[in-house]
Amino acid sequence: MNGARLAVLALACLSVDPVRAADLDVRVTLPVLPAPLPSVVYVEPAAGHFTPRPGATAVVDQINKQFAPQVSVIETGTTVSFPNRDNIRHHVYSFSPAKPFELKLYSGKPSNPVLFDHAGVVTLGCNIHDVMLGYVVVVDTPFHAITDAQGLARIHGLPPGDYHLHAWTPGVHQGEHPVQLVHLGAGADSVQHSDVPAVSDGSH
Numbered sequence: 001m002n003g004a005r006l007a008v009l010a011l012a013c014l015s016v017d018p019v020r021a022a023d024l025d026v027r028v029t030l031p032v033l034p035a036p037l038p039s040v041v042y043v044e045p046a047a048g049h050f051t052p053r054p055g056a057t058a059v060v061d062q063i064n065k066q067f068a069p070q071v072s073v074i075e076t077g078t079t080v081s082f083p084n085r086d087n088i089r090h091h092v093y094s095f096s097p098a099k100p101f102e103l104k105l106y107s108g109k110p111s112n113p114v115l116f117d118h119a120g121v122v123t124l125g126c127n128i129h130d131v132m133l134g135y136v137v138v139v140d141t142p143f144h145a146i147t148d149a150q151g152l153a154r155i156h157g158l159p160p161g162d163y164h165l166h167a168w169t170p171g172v173h174q175g176e177h178p179v180q181l182v183h184l185g186a187g188a189d190s191v192q193h194s195d196v197p198a199v200s201d202g203s204h
């Protein structure tokens, strides 16, 4: 997809929350739709950073020789378990710098969940089944979502403020989609749209 033009559409909805948090609707557009795999979207403050909230847990199953979900997004500090629901053994590993790890040949639920303590894209594989490929995207923010088949996602409960909207799609090898600045007002309807070229260097 080199040179492909990518667009991220952000639509800030009216708040329905008494504390005036807003939901952010995001559309990730790609040259080929439906995309073979969903995109990850997340926001970080335009200035500063969110306070980490360690202790969350998540699950990535293996079902029919596939990671399920195949793409997931978690906050830094989340512990992920990798239960094997197949009747064959898997050997899950990653060489990604954000979290190199290995769960040696196992069936059922491994006793050692994996702590993801650095932000970045962690590519999952299985030593036995080359066809198995998955992604855990680790982000320094609790505000994240996965797109549906139409490229749509909703990030819930954002306080008013200025954010950087990020999107990442497996197979878009340039790295992330361009970062987009989003302003969320308190109760204001605002629509933002950008159509910008893909960057050549990702932050992950």
Ligand SMILES: [Cu+2]
Residues within 6 Å of the ligand: 065, 089, 090, 091, 126, 127, 128, 129, 132
């Ligand atoms: Cu396997």
